[in-house]
Amino acid sequence: MLTNSKFPASPNSKENLNGVIIGKNAKIGANSTILPGVKIGPNALIGAGAVVTQDVEEGMIMIGNPAKAHRKSGY
Secondary structure: OEOOOOOOOOOOHHHHOOOOEEOOOOEEOOOOEEOOOOEEOOOOEEOOOOEEOOOEOOOEEEEOOOOEEEEEOOO
16 A cells, blocks of 8 residues: 555645655565655565555565564565
8 A cells, every 4th residue: 555645634635745656676565555755765675564654775675564674685
């Protein structure tokens, strides 16, 4: 799930939309949630069910809720 509104119930939420940026060859696991404004670096891997609340470095594997860096991938 990609989200674009940090506070969707806010009366002015449409004026503050902020999308997600996904780098080339990044892989996103099933049922993961990526919060607004987060940048996923190239070749990163987001584990299934992860909740990504901050930017992800290139080639990093992120897992958990909230997602934490597991290790750099071998790519």
